[in-house]
Amino acid sequence: MRDVAALAGVSIKTVSRVVNGSPEVSAELRQRVSQASAQLEFHPNLAASSLRRRDGKTRQVALLIEDVANPFSATLHRAIEDVANTHDTLVFAGSLDEDPQRELELVRAAVQHRMDGIIIVPASSDHGYLHREMHTGTPVVFVDRPPRGLVADAVLSDNTGGAYRATAHLAAYGHRDIAFLGDDWSIRTVVERYEGYERALADQGLPRREEIVACDLSDAAAAARATQGLMRLPNPPTALFTSQNLVTMGAIETLQAMGLHHRVAVVGFDDFPAADLLDPRVTVVAQDVFGIGTLAIRRLFSRIAGDASPVWEERLETRLIVRGSGELPPSDGLIR
Amino acid sequence: MRDVAALAGVSIKTVSRVVNGSPEVSAELRQRVSQASAQLEFHPNLAASSLRRRDGKTRQVALLIEDVANPFSATLHRAIEDVANTHDTLVFAGSLDEDPQRELELVRAAVQHRMDGIIIVPASSDHGYLHREMHTGTPVVFVDRPPRGLVADAVLSDNTGGAYRATAHLAAYGHRDIAFLGDDWSIRTVVERYEGYERALADQGLPRREEIVACDLSDAAAAARATQGLMRLPNPPTALFTSQNLVTMGAIETLQAMGLHHRVAVVGFDDFPAADLLDPRVTVVAQDVFGIGTLAIRRLFSRIAGDASPVWEERLETRLIVRGSGELPPSDGLIR
């Protein structure tokens, strides 16, 4: 900037004004400065600028998600990026892998880099440690899972309602033995989805069978193994409600391997790529992932801009997408 | 930091030394400073630090990809994040959507934020504009597509070889009319994959039929439409080579809709989630996406550290994964 000022024969302050589009600079100086900037390929240092500027904004936000490579997280990321663009803001995404320790590290990094805000799908179960950050100017918005031990904005799915609908849908096709396959219990969404499942069973007057509830399935392989176990029970389930997309895929893998994919009904929570290319096509309860992301980042920017309105929690509706796998009738004789 | 120094009763400089783990501080002062830091919840400002520090590193890198939500980009992102972690570096990811204008904007943002380096899957076709940046201390590594109008490090797949293998594989199963379905010609990988396809046809003594080459298919829907057109030709292809995962999915969608999925062979470039859950399971030429990302970020860090060795281009092997769709024999009577 000094160099530009020297070349244009003006003060450093005038260059600053031109760079920031101040209206109070004469056309001639503006022209001279622009030319000098171009000639020297000058790029203002945003970090230095934010250090001194009144608002102190870095125009960077942090997005802490489960895994940037998983479709749910990646879609969320994209939705957030699109809105951040319109605010000239960069998005730094970090994968937590359900590791609370990693969450702490990344939050600390975000704070040390003075990011303007944080959007988080938390891995930890107590977020009290964020209290100080939030009250010293780093707003935090929770996504997918509510904050615990802390009052903060959150954008969630109606997990219970979605799971209820999935289970009731299977029951409506005559299923009485509907298995629940879920991820780790420590994840709030899993509990909520289980509650919806349980409530639907109760409302339909169906028995709750402990042995057809499988959890702590953290990847497709675990889900595949669990499904195998379920189908080998003396009295196997005739339908599966899988509470997450990797679990759905693992379960389907096993059903195919056992030749049962046209005989055992499946409804999955979360849509996934190619779900409508499988045979049978996979009926799912889809979350509005893009909508969730959009809402969350809007809320974050609103907080960043100083909005001090009361904390706010939004639950987005899910949508049942009927494709075939969830409409198979109960099938006898699965016992081998 | 000033506050911490005051509370601990030491100079600001001593606090700095403690924060940076300088060995030359007495245990007692170190202890006092640590306690004061904790009490005030002090977080050093990394931006300010980098502004003054000798190396000037911000510990941030930019990753410019097609779309953070697409599986190829997302996997790349994850590989890069993992290595960046070990360097205490955050990754800013931005989606270019194949838009050269967007590429310019994001490169500019990366430069203005003084990111330590850039990894790019370019959307533009002339990267000369990056020359200045690269020689003023922002290393750039290209991924998936080579630089043009610029000499720079690149990590690529052996696209030609992979496409050759896919096409030859189909030919080995007796196919003579193998269609090529590709994305936009302006993308270098598409051209390279077409070259492999063409070369394989030539080597097998197969005719090249212009009418069964479809390109500029930028999404699954376009691929689906193109496939429909191909299959309605008087003399339709008996096999498809789809040069990208969205194209593969679109083509399969149409084959299923036309009831041809067990009669028309398919080999796709790029593996995709659930490819092994389809019926038939999808034979693909898989890229080592994780390996590409790892190599690229390692190279970038090496350049950031000052490595001035000659520019370097790496081509990673692809892998044919035989699953079923690529081993269907030619089928007559497709004409309707």
Add this chain to the structure above:
DNA sequence: TTGAAAGCGCTACCAA
């Protein structure tokens, strides 16, 4: 409309 000086939070350099 323009510029000089101070200072954002931190580290480099040199002195004690």
Add this chain to the structure above:
DNA sequence: TTGGTAGCGCTTTCAA
């Protein structure tokens, strides 16, 4: 081992 001082690149404040 510790601290003072200057200054990174920029914006603010205030004076011209």
